[in-house]
Amino acid sequence: MRLDALVETPESFGSSYEEEHTLTLEDIREWIVPADDGAMFGVFADGALAGMVGVGRQRKLKMRHKAHIWSMYVTPAQRGRGFARLLMQAAIGHARTMRGVRQVQLSVTANNTAAVALYAGMGFAVYGHEPEALCVNGRLYDEALMALPLADG
Known part of the structure; x- marks a missing residue:
């Protein structure tokens, strides 16, 4: 799914298919294993993975009061079914x-x-x-930086 996401919407990710297509299954397992309060969440539909999102605590000591959501993606066939909201709720809930x-x-x-x-x-x-946060195939894309305060951090 990650590689499909990088091909389908390359402007949505800081990484690229070219950087990740050679990763082995073991590399991916190590990447998604829960660590340092982080987690990956998936949503399934019709017996297949339909979406994913990651959340993790910032690693630097002075920034550990912040978590970051990354790799949000829902397959085109499953969009519009509320899966993105469910994934975000899971990631935010985990951050809490x-x-x-x-x-x-x-x-x-x-x-x-x-x-x-x-x-x-x-x-x-x-x-x-x-x-101009990302340059994909010669086209520049801006990024919006967004934050959600957690009341009981």
Whole structure:
């Protein structure tokens, strides 16, 4: 699914198919194994993985009060069924279990209006804008930086 996501919407991810297509199954297992309060969540439909999202605590000592959501993706055939919201709820819920975490952050391609609306509807607010954050096949994409405060961090 990760490779499909990188091919289908390369502007949505900081990584690329070219960087990840040679990863082995063991590499991927090590990458998604829960560590340092982090987790990967998946949603299944019709017996197949339909979406994924990751959440993890920032590693640097001075930033450990923040969690970051990454690799959010729902397959095209399963979009519009509420799976993105379920995945985000799982990631945010997990972040709330991380002792001392006061906010959850994410970045989203600024022109992805559906994703920006989903995140805003879940309480995320834009705190910054990075012009030309990604360059995909010679095209530049801006990113919106968004954060959700957690009341009981």
